[in-house]
Amino acid sequence: MSSRTLRGVALACLGALSATLAAAQAVDALSYRHDLDAATRARVAQVLAPATDFSRAESFEAMPAGAGTTDRLVNADIFSQPSANLDFEGRQRFAVGNGLFRKDWVAAPSSTRASDGLGPFFNARSCQACHVKDGRAHVPESFAGLEREEAVGLLLRLSVPALTDAERRRVEAREINTLPEPLYGGQLQNFAVPGLAAEGSIAIAYEEFPVELAGGETAMLRKPAYRIENLGYGPMREDVMVSPRLAPPMLGLGLLEAIHEDDIRANADRRDDPDGVLGRINRVPVLQADGSVTQGVGRFGWKAGQPTITHQSADAFANDMGLSTRLHPEPWGDCTPAQEQCRGMPHGVQADLGPYEVPDEALALVDSYASNLAVPRRRDVNDARVLDGKRLFYQARCTACHVPKYVTRRDAERPEHAFQLIWPYTDMLLHDMGEGLSDGRPEGEAGPRDWRTPPLWGIGLTHTVNPRASFLHDGRARTLLEAVLWHGGEAQAARDRVVAMTPQERADLIRFLESL
Structure with missing residues (x-):
C-alpha cells in the first residue's frame, strides 16, 4: 500500500473519529430531553x-x-389554513375557533347575547381586525378619521415607574417592575362603547435618515416618534412610558409552544459566542388550574411576556377588546379604578353562559384555532440564489439568534405538534437589540432594549397576505432589509456583515428570507 493511500486511510479514520466524537457530544448535549430515549436523541x-x-x-x-406544513395554493389566505395533520375532530374545532376569531363583538346589552360584552374601552372588535388574515398588521399613513372597523393592529402600552415605598418594595421583590398609568391603565384604548369617550388617539411622525451600504447603495430608514392626542379623561402622568406594539403573524404558534423548555434553556446557556450574543429567558407568572401561580418560560409577545397561547389570547381579549375570561375575570377590561363611569357600564356576563364574557369553551376553541394555523411550504429551496443567501445568513451569524430548527416534544399536549422537525428560525429568547430599538419600557424581566427573537417562517409571504404590512415591533421597517439594518446591540456584528456585503450578496440574502 502506497504512502499516499495510507495517508488517505488515516485521514478517513480521523474524520470518522471526529464525526463520532461530535455526534457523541451532541447526544450528550441533548441529555436533558427526557421525552426521548438515547437512540432517538442520537x-x-x-x-x-x-x-x-x-x-x-x-x-x-x-x-x-413538519407534517403540519400546508401546501395549499399561495394567495392572500395562505396564513389561514389548518395544520395538514389535523384529524377530523381537530379540523372541526379549528373551523369553530376560526369563527370566534373573526366575529365582531358588540357592546352590552344586546340581543346577540353570546357576542356582547365588548369594551367598555377597546382597540378592536375582533381578533381578525388586528391580525389581518392571520398575518402581520400594518401602520396607516394617518390615524385621523379611522373608523372602528379600521383597526390596524398598532397599539400603545402604557406604564409608569413605581414611586411609593410600597410600590418600590414590590419592584424589589420582582412582583412588578412598572405600574399601569394611574388614569389610563396599561394600554391606550382608542375606541369606546356608546356613552363613553375614547381614551385618546395615536399620532406618529417619522424622521428619515440614510444608511450607506457597501457597493455604493444607500438605504433609507425611518424613526418613529409617537404622540397621544385627544385625551378623553385628563392629562397622563408626565413620566409615562409608551411602547408601540404591532400585531404579529399567527402561524405556527402551537409548534412554538411544543418546543421543549430545556431546548430554550440550552439556547440561553451559551456563553462563548464570538459576537457577544447572550440570549435570556423572560420568566413570567403562570396561572395554574387550581389558582396558584408558578414561574414559567415566556414564549409569546414581542418581549416574551406570555407563557402560553391561552395566556396570550386571554390577555388580548381583556386589553384589546375588554372581554373577561377565567384568566382576566374583570368584565371592564383595562378600565382603572379612577375611571368609575367605565367600570359602571353594562357588561356581557350571562348567568346561563358562565361567569365570563368569553366562556372557557370559547377560549379553548380560539386556542385550538391559534395553535393550528399552518406554516406554508417553502418555495425555491434548491434555487442557487436562495442557497447562496442561506450560506450568507449563516456566515453573517444570523443563526446565533435565529436558530433554524428544532424537534418538538414527543410528549406535546397536542398530538399533531408532537415530535415534529420544525424550522422556525428563532431561539425564543430576549436579546438586547440596541438603543435604536429601545422602547424605554421594561416588561417583566425584559428591559427597554430587549426583544424576543421573532420566528422567520412565513416571512417571505408577508405582503402576499397583507400588502401594507410592515416589520419590527412598531412597523417602522417597510422592507426586510430595513428590518435587518435596525439591528443593534447583540446583533450589531451580524448587521454590520450585511452592510459590508456586495449588492448581489445582499439581494441573495433577502431572496433566502423571501423563500421562508
Missing part, C-alpha cells in the same frame, strides 16, 4: 446539526412545520 442530534453544505437544501427543509 438521531435528533444528527438532524439538528448546523448546515455545512449549501449546494442543496437539507432533508425536509421545504417542510418548515
